[in-house]
Amino acid sequence: MTSALKQNQKHKLTKSYSAFTQISPVNLAVGAILSLFLISSCSDPATVGIELAPGNNQIGVVFEEFELPAEIVLLDSFNTTNQNILIVGEEVDPFFGKTSATGYTRMFINSGTKRPESDAVLDSIFFTVDIVNINGTNLDEPKYFSIHKLTEPILDTLYYNFDELTYEENPFSSGEIVFGEETDSIASFQVEEEFAEEIFTKMHSGIEFNDLFSFRDYFPGIAVKAKEGDNSTAEVRLGANTAIKVYYRNDASDTVSTLYSISTSPSRNFSGIKSDRSGTPTAAVTEYQKSYDVGQMVGIKAGLGMVIKLDTSPFDAFLDTLSGVTFNNVSLELGAIEEPAEGVLPSSYFRAYFTDAGNHFLANPAGNYYTIQDPSRPQVGIDSESNKEPLVEAPASFIYNSDSKVYGQNISAYVNALFRGDLTRKDWILYGGNIVNKRRTNGGADPFATSLRQFKVDKNKIKVKVIYSKSR
Known part of the structure; x- marks a missing residue:
């Protein structure tokens, strides 16, 4: 699939979604320039990676991984009312x-x-x-x-x-x-x-x-x-x-x-x-809803409303090199996190909420927030006017594994939707709980508003891992 064809497909999104998910040419150019892949490119971009089945003359299976740049954001108006x-x-x-x-x-x-x-x-x-x-x-x-x-x-x-x-x-x-x-x-x-x-x-x-x-x-x-x-x-x-x-x-x-x-x-x-936060790496985080680069480590702290923002532009640079491929497995992995002190438990999961340049959560007209959806569910649906729209009913949870100390989740369905042009890429805020509908003042219990759980992770340990097949 050529970049031009994929760009044309991205313009077919619904009016309500495309209104705030337009990809600027500047962002695409920056994404293409960023060389964040851990495996060096070959002369043919479609063959980048490790071929897992080199003896197969018909199908090449390739593994790649790349990092997503991360920053810290302190959320404003973090509602803790009536959590009980x-x-x-x-x-x-x-x-x-x-x-x-x-x-x-x-x-x-x-x-x-x-x-x-x-x-x-x-x-x-x-x-x-x-x-x-x-x-x-x-x-x-x-x-x-x-x-x-x-x-x-x-x-x-x-x-x-x-x-x-x-x-x-x-x-x-x-x-x-x-x-x-x-x-x-x-x-x-x-x-x-x-x-x-x-x-x-x-x-x-x-x-x-x-x-x-x-x-x-x-x-x-x-x-x-x-x-x-x-x-x-x-x-x-x-x-x-x-x-x-x-x-x-x-x-x-x-x-x-x-x-x-x-x-x-x-x-x-x-x-x-x-x-x-005086005297700490996060002392520089003084303004709400602003992204901060605080060094090599980033982290999440519930209750305080401190979250991680991921720049997803490397997806553009990666997907623009591909054509005629099938994604076998794509996962986002964060960790291993820094070893927690004995008795200190990190957040049990986080979700990836779509965000804009101002670090505000994006929502549909009904007030439901956009997230990566569960891997077993569709990422995109059809509205009453037969337009494609991102689904919101089943947010994917990136679960913490206490043995490996890694958060992970399969995002193959999401990446396939990006590759087909059904979704327009947005950056993510990693939030360790459940955000209620923006139109409701009192929603369900949110574990991010009922604890001070935290974790820290080296930015080099936030990776997308991809296995895909391509026809020779």
């Missing part, structure tokens, strides 16, 4: 710097629940925390958490990872927990005596517990914090098990206590992240 998982952590890393995560949530009472009688006796009050995962170093040592009362309300608005609220300096509950090999636990922390007496008095005789609105006027919510130096991050699940648990007896002679629970379900919540 709070990020609570303090981490220090030589590449990403110091990262602090605080979880904020309202609390909930059921006004129909029977309250303690006026002469009820308080047995005890605890704050329980449902920790579904802990990620960090030295997990056999105590990790400290504190619960603080907010001094301002959580509003009915969107909150982003750079947002924060004010709270009381002294916690009303705190405690330590040793995880060891168990990374999930329901921790139970003692409540401060003064706070316990105050809230129990209001519970059985105050107007503050008449209804939910009165309660939230009195108690706007909580901030959950970790301890500086612990170098770990907990993912705290909201619901019945993250709550203030009040145990009381209406009669001193009662042998069994009654429980009154002030839970975090259903309650508006978000996680706020602070980042100090």
